[in-house]
Amino acid sequence: MKEITDEEYALFQKLAKIWYHTKPDKSGSFFICGEGGEKDAHGLPDIILVCPQMGSNTTAIYRKDRVGRSGQ
Numbered sequence: 001m002k003e004i005t006d007e008e009y010a011l012f013q014k015l016a017k018i019w020y021h022t023k024p025d026k027s028g029s030f031f032i033c034g035e036g037g038e039k040d041a042h043g044l045p046d047i048i049l050v051c052p053q054m055g056s057n058t059t060a061i062y063r064k065d066r067v068g069r070s071g072q
Contacts, residue, residue, distance in 0.1 A: 028053050029053070031054075032048050033049050
């Protein structure tokens with residue numbers, strides 16, 4: 001059996017997290033289900049709506065409270 005490096009495992013963890021949140025119907029993960037408000041220079045909205053899992057009738061609203069500082 002071939003072993004993987006720490007860097008390869010870290011990449012695997014990142015990719016698994018991406019998959020987990022892009023397939024909420026298979027993973028049961030939360031996902032962004034809507035947006036609102038104006039968008040900033042990066043195209044990010046003031047508000048996002050998050051559904052805790054596929055088929056849920058519940059939505060959480062997250063509102064941006066500040067813009068990131070330059071250089072970060």
